[in-house]
Amino acid sequence: MRKGPRPETFPGPPQSQVSQLTDPETRRRLSLTMAERMLRLDGIKGGLSRRAPPGTIGFFLDPEQCCSDVDSFLLGNEIAHVHLEDDGSLHAVLPEEVMQAAIEARWAEPHPMAGMPTVSPRTVLIYAPRDEGEIETIMNLLQYAYDAARRD
Structure with missing residues (x-):
């Protein structure tokens, strides 16, 4: 369970976190x-x-390793991204049961466009x-995203 209440967010676009932010230097260090x-x-390769x-x-997951489920990706072969220059939050696609657990534990919230065309419901x-x-918990969530996106 994440300590404290959920942070405030802006639905966007782009969706972003607007409270419970660390100072810019710490935020950048944690994101990196x-x-x-x-x-x-x-x-995994990084890019814009x-x-x-x-x-x-x-x-981005190597296309040769991607599963066929398009709902396991943000767009193309992108499995997650970190908002390095903004708030330090991330977007990712999680398996359904992991997504629900992360939301209940106050680590995540649904994307406001989840389930619309080209946006995974997860x-x-x-x-x-x-x-x-807190990085450890987030990395565990990202590991689930990575595992779900890989070819069976």
Whole structure:
């Protein structure tokens, strides 16, 4: 369970977190830590997100490793992205049961356009980490996104 109430968010576009943010230097450091860890996963490459503000780092799975379920991706082969230059929050597509658990535990909320054309119904905003300890929970969620997107 994430400590405290949910942060306030703006529905967008783009959807973003507007409260419970760390100072810009800490936020950037925590975001870069998550990005570095994502880029260590087999078949993941970083790049500019295809569906986010400038400065957002997208995480793209090698097409040869992608499953056939388009609802496992944000767009194309992008499985998640971190809003490095904004609030430090992330968007990802989680398996249904993980998504529900993350929402109930106050780690995430549904994307306001989830289920609309080209937006997976399992797309969530994962709240920005407030410290190093919260990165572990977020990385666990991102591991689920990664595992679900990989070919069986």
